[in-house]
Amino acid sequence: MTTKKMAAAGVVHVAPLEMTxxxxxxxxxxxxxxxxxxxxxPVFQKGVLIPGLGGDPAAEIPGAEPEPVYDTKxxxxxxxxxxxxxNKDHQQFLFFRLGxxxxxxxxxxxxxxxxxSMEDVLxxxxxxxxxxxxxxxxxxxxxxxxxxxxxxxxIELLTSRADAAAFGDQSFRQGLxxxxxxxxxxxxxxxxxxxxxxxxxxxxxxxxxxVIVAADDEPDLTTMANLIKAQAAASGLxxxxxxxxxxxxxxxxxxxxxxxxxxxxxxxxRGKVSTAPGDxxxxxxxxxxxxxxxxxxFAKPGQPLVWPGQFLLGERRQNTEHLxxxxxxxxxxxxxxxxxxxxxxxxxxxxxxxxxxFAISAAAALGIPPEKFASMLVGRWPSGAPIMRTPGADNxxxxxDEWANNHxxxxxNTRASSLRAIPGYAGDTYTQATADMxxxxxxxFAHIRKSNPRDIATDLGKPHDSxxxxxxxxxxxxxxxxxxxxxxxxxxxxxxxxxxxLCYGATIEDQFExxxxxxxxxxxxxxxGGHDPILGQADQYGVxxxxxxxxxxxxxxxxxxxxxxxxxxxxxxxxxxxxxxIAGVLAA
Amino acid sequence: MPLVTRFDTPASLRDLPAGHxxxxxxxxxxxxxxxxxxxxxxxxxxxxxxxxxxxxxVAERLLVWxxxxxxxxxxxxxxxxxxxxxxxxxxxxxxLQNEYCEWFVxxxxxxxxxxxxxxxxxxxxxxxxxxxxRSRVVALYRALVSPAVVEADLRSGGPGSAYNxxxxxxxxxxxxxxxxxxxxxxxxxxxxxxxxxTGAARDGYEMPAVxxxxxxxxxxxxxxxLSRKGLSITLREPIGIYIxxxxxxxxxxxxxxxxxxxxxxxRGSAGMVLRLEYEVPPGSxxxxxxxxxxxxxxxxxxxxxxxVTCMIGGIAGLRTPR
Numbered sequence: 001m002t003t004k005k006m007a008a009a010g011v012v013h014v015a016p017l018e019m020t021x022x023x024x025x026x027x028x029x030x031x032x033x034x035x036x037x038x039x040x041x042p043v044f045q046k047g048v049l050i051p052g053l054g055g056d057p058a059a060e061i062p063g064a065e066p067e068p069v070y071d072t073k074x075x076x077x078x079x080x081x082x083x084x085x086x087n088k089d090h091q092q093f094l095f096f097r098l099g100x101x102x103x104x105x106x107x108x109x110x111x112x113x114x115x116x117s118m119e120d121v122l123x124x125x126x127x128x129x130x131x132x133x134x135x136x137x138x139x140x141x142x143x144x145x146x147x148x149x150x151x152x153x154x155i156e157l158l159t160s161r162a163d164a165a166a167f168g169d170q171s172f173r174q175g176l177x178x179x180x181x182x183x184x185x186x187x188x189x190x191x192x193x194x195x196x197x198x199x200x201x202x203x204x205x206x207x208x209x210x211v212i213v214a215a216d217d218e219p220d221l222t223t224m225a226n227l228i229k230a231q232a233a234a235s236g237l238x239x240x241x242x243x244x245x246x247x248x249x250x251x252x253x254x255x256x257x258x259x260x261x262x263x264x265x266x267x268x269x270r271g272k273v274s275t276a277p278g279d280x281x282x283x284x285x286x287x288x289x290x291x292x293x294x295x296x297x298f299a300k301p302g303q304p305l306v307w308p309g310q311f312l313l314g315e316r317r318q319n320t321e322h323l324x325x326x327x328x329x330x331x332x333x334x335x336x337x338x339x340x341x342x343x344x345x346x347x348x349x350x351x352x353x354x355x356x357x358f359a360i361s362a363a364a365a366l367g368i369p370p371e372k373f374a375s376m377l378v379g380r381w382p383s384g385a386p387i388m389r390t391p392g393a394d395n396x397x398x399x400x401d402e403w404a405n406n407h408x409x410x411x412x413n414t415r416a417s418s419l420r421a422i423p424g425y426a427g428d429t430y431t432q433a434t435a436d437m438x439x440x441x442x443x444x445f446a447h448i449r450k451s452n453p454r455d456i457a458t459d460l461g462k463p464h465d466s467x468x469x470x471x472x473x474x475x476x477x478x479x480x481x482x483x484x485x486x487x488x489x490x491x492x493x494x495x496x497x498x499x500x501x502l503c504y505g506a507t508i509e510d511q512f513e514x515x516x517x518x519x520x521x522x523x524x525x526x527x528x529g530g531h532d533p534i535l536g537q538a539d540q541y542g543v544x545x546x547x548x549x550x551x552x553x554x555x556x557x558x559x560x561x562x563x564x565x566x567x568x569x570x571x572x573x574x575x576x577x578x579x580x581x582i583a584g585v586l587a588a
Numbered sequence: 589m590p591l592v593t594r595f596d597t598p599a600s601l602r603d604l605p606a607g608h609x610x611x612x613x614x615x616x617x618x619x620x621x622x623x624x625x626x627x628x629x630x631x632x633x634x635x636x637x638x639x640x641x642x643x644x645x646v647a648e649r650l651l652v653w654x655x656x657x658x659x660x661x662x663x664x665x666x667x668x669x670x671x672x673x674x675x676x677x678x679x680x681x682x683x684l685q686n687e688y689c690e691w692f693v694x695x696x697x698x699x700x701x702x703x704x705x706x707x708x709x710x711x712x713x714x715x716x717x718x719x720x721x722r723s724r725v726v727a728l729y730r731a732l733v734s735p736a737v738v739e740a741d742l743r744s745g746g747p748g749s750a751y752n753x754x755x756x757x758x759x760x761x762x763x764x765x766x767x768x769x770x771x772x773x774x775x776x777x778x779x780x781x782x783x784x785x786t787g788a789a790r791d792g793y794e795m796p797a798v799x800x801x802x803x804x805x806x807x808x809x810x811x812x813x814l815s816r817k818g819l820s821i822t823l824r825e826p827i828g829i830y831i832x833x834x835x836x837x838x839x840x841x842x843x844x845x846x847x848x849x850x851x852x853x854x855r856g857s858a859g860m861v862l863r864l865e866y867e868v869p870p871g872s873x874x875x876x877x878x879x880x881x882x883x884x885x886x887x888x889x890x891x892x893x894x895x896v897t898c899m900i901g902g903i904a905g906l907r908t909p910r
Contacts, residue, residue: 168666174883182838182882187846297793320662321797332666411813412791437813438647455792457809459653459897461802463792510665517837518654524833524897528650539837541849 016549016556021365026357033370034356035486038259038382041251042400045425055279058420061288061295065326068308068315069272070281074339075119077578081147081212081474082311082341082504083118083269083281084125088145088214089253091245091476092225093345093500095200095207095572099236101157107235108158108587111211111228115579116145122273144215144224148582149343149574151175154208158586159334167575168332171508172342176573177203183513184521184537185568186544193349193567200241200347200570207240207572210345212502241570243347245476245500252484254384256475257350257497258374258534258565259483261384261399265406265452267306267470268299270326271315285403290418296324301417301428302406302454306470310506314338317506318467330506336585339578341504344471344512347570348535349498352482355565362559366552377533377548379448388414388433388442398430408433409455410442440551444529450519451532458526459518471503471511498569508573523547529556535566591638591645591822591903595619598709598828599856603717603724610720615639617716618827621777631786631815633904636822643820643905651810652832653802655689655706655896662800672888680759682768687803688776688829689898692763693889700877703867704889706896708829709765709855710773711753718742718751725751732854732863733762776829776900779804783811784821803898814904824901831861832899842878850876866892 070078080086098104124143131139152173156164164173171179180195181187188194195202211228215221229239248255256262268282278284282305288295299305307326309317313333316326333340356370363373371394375381381390383399388408390398399405407428408414414433419425436442437456442449449456453466460466479497482488505511518525520532523546530548531538538546544564549556577586595618597603597611604610622637636643660671675684682690694703718725722739729737737757744752758764766772789795795812798804814821839847850869856862868875879886886892 170668170884171882178883179838181840181846184837293794320665321800323793323797330666409791409793411809412816415790435813435817437817438649457651457792457806459802459806460658461653462795462797462805462809464797465658465802509668517835521837522833522835522897524650524652526652528652528832539846541846 016558018558018560019365019550021358021361021559026360029360030353030357031487033360034352034483034488037356037371037483038252038255039484040381040383040394040396040399042261042383043396044400055274055276056284057277059278059280059284061292064296065324067270067272067280069275070118071274072119075122075273076117077580078118078312078339079147079341079576079579080116080118080121080145081214081502082472082576083308084121085472085474086116086121086145086147086212086214088143088216089247090215090218090221091500092213092221093243093245094211094213094225094228094232094239095241096209096211096232096237097240098154098157098208099238103236105158105587107232107237109583110231110235111146111148112579112583112587114146115148115582117579121145142216142220144213144217144220146214146224146228147212147576149210149212149576150586151206151208151572151574153206155575155586157208163334166332166334167337168330169342169507169509171513172573172575174573175206176201176344176346176571177206179513179573180568181539183516184539187539188542193564193569195568198347198568198570200243201345201572202570205240209237210343210572210574243478243500245478248477248481248483250484252481255382255477255483256499257352257477257479257481257483258355258378259382260375260378260380261382262475262499263473264380264384265302265448266473267310267467268303269308269311269472270305271308285419285422287418287420294418300406301403301419302408304467304470306467310468310470310511311341311472311504312339313341313506319464320468321464323464323467336581337575337577340581341506341576342508343574343576344501344503344505344508345571345574346501346568347478347498348501349496349567349569351563351565351567352497353493354563358561358563358565362550366550366557376443376446376550379442379446386433386442386448387446388436389430391441395430401428401430404428404430410439410449410453411435411437411456438551439527439529443548443551444527445531445533445548447520447532447534450526450536451515453519453526456527460526469511469514471505471515474502474504475499498566501571504576530558531561533561537564590640591643592825593639595639596826598713598826599830599860599862600826601855601862603728604721608720610717613716613720614713617712621774622822623781625781625784627784627786627815629785629787630789631784631812633784633815633817633819633821635781635784635811636820636907638822638825638903641820642908643822643903644908645903645905646819647814647904648824649810649814649902649904650832650899651806651902652897652899653687653806654894655687655691655831655898656890656894657684657687658802659686659800660684660890672890675890675893676888680754682759685768685893686770687801687898688766688771689831689893689896690763690766690768690771691889691893695877696875700875701886701889702875702877703865704876704892705763705854706831706864706866706893707763707765707862708831708898709862710771710829711765711767712773714753714765715751722751729757729764732764733757773827773829777823779807780811780821780823780900780902783808784815786812786815790816807900811902814902817904819904820907821902821904824903826860828860828862828900830856830859830899831864831896832859833897834864835895835897838882840880840883842874847879864896
């Protein structure tokens, strides 16, 4: 072989040189840094009138494939945390084991009328927005919502073996514990994240039912959760575990425990609330006259539209070869399960000091600020501002601009979005992202690039395929925060904290598991460059070290990550049925 | 000076002694197959022959894709079992294994899988090796597939006749290299060269959907994006289609314990694997078909191919004066 210039230019592929990170006593640096992380509060634009629900004829694209209409009956049948999502500050997750089936059915008949539907949530949001418009301020409105989902075992007990077997998603039928190590969870039984040690969802403590209670008001939450628990106990259900979740307080609202804004990017579900022109579930902001191609694909900049069958069984779903055409619905489920969704729950403990101490050490070795380093691991600054659009520093105004903070692609220059008129909105005036095909700005390993590849090719091909993988995330933190607290006390540090990760989809295997296994956990997929250092796990022959190839001016340097800061501690695979089926089928 | 003065064999294989004319033949084949092609549309770059054009490399990119055919998964998107059954079925042509990755499944009398062999070797290489030294080809077949191989098995007819790539040891009774109709190095080179033409696409969302495979859009999008930046693009030496990764996370023995490392690189090297075998060592008390992936027994070779990642390497740079 004679590849003289390639060798001279250092481009013959070998693993990047590994950089040694010296362990240091970092308590002082950590104490100083942790107090300021996440303090940069997004600046939300004032005076912007977000178009309300009810339809805007101008949002209709002439000649576009009709989207399904979810009338009042359908909306009343779809659980509200699936679409549009509860998004409440306080939530309680109750995990039950079935006892006597007949008594459990009585409890299901009791709880069925309490289940909050898509209609309930959308109506509340509509009323909330109307009142906010009249008041010019956040209205004092509170709601308490409940959803429910069932394991495959529970469905078998409550219906029949045949019905349970008719669920086509094999991972659901197996359950999370059976799939745990395939998701990269520890194989070592001594590891705190081993499934045998989980507080819920391990081989010996799998839940049959999860009840999600969500409220604006904490006492309301407690009252409702207590009522459900009491009724369940009286019906022979055993409460295996419960977990409280709360949005972080103050400027950290919407952030996870490492201090980063979470849940910025969600797919937009196609479909309409009524036959009124433009009355879409997901409001459309792209001007189709100015940019037809983007308007066909995106609801708002960076929010791709996805056919509802990717989340609701029995609905038209994404075409595997097309960005905006639909494909026929799936049929591999019992008929009564139509409009239901699979629900993945993962209780993830976060070790915040370990994460930030690694960031401090690695950043020191690389000669960059730790906040910048950590933001490159995530792909966003703590405020939520995307590093692709503001590589040098966090930007509170960009973070607070929902039409700009998710508008970027990776492989080519991002062109300005063509937005429909939004009263009071001055437009996306921030510098647009420039092409970063080599991952020097937002590295290939960055969490948001791994889990949402956007425009780039992946190991499965085209972006069309990536739309098949999207999930509706409904997570919420648990435990007290330490970010934003200078010199957190030893007692506070010892307390457990993490994320209740929840997501909905029409398959578990081809959505949540695929993202986890093929992308987040792989150092070479969807692109070569390392594991996702936030959520990724490695467990090959017991070795759990991960690597990232960090971009530097002299080429990538390999960093080996020996510590873990996200540890699985529980969860389950569930099915969130259509509401009618709770009393009509499961409790029948 | 050109980037490459002499094209090497895939993974720098040395199947014949150094200095053998075969290496000149291989170089000539690649030099003839790599045709400098200008981009078009928004793709203002070019695909270039690195043995002729001077380019200063500025970037390297490994283009990776899943070894199992995506076409089967999306055609049977609600029925993975059928996808696996189909992909394993046509051993005589392997016509559904269309991702530049083919495999062969060996089973025991009980029908359990005992070995899966995954290859990314091209027919072009083996044809030229046959033309250069057929006795060496026979020897390699014996080493790779079965000691029972004789030259007549590999010919299309009598003594002196052409190499038959559909011979029994490369179809029904084993595997050495690709036979699927479009799994050729020539097709891969054509795909790469043609990808500098990007039409009106300004980004990945605007690229035509192309084939339902993983590999075609992977190459089209990556090379297209480089071409839109005005770069000169070629394939990385040694040019070949490789297995770059294989993942057995969450695979378990019948006892439930994690598997040991049962992968064996038979041809190529780590990161540039051409032939990969998965087989449990004798005496372990179980076979591949007893292993479970995420709780599911391995019943088809495609389940292993799903966990194999293939790759070609790309180089991009800017033209420099001679």
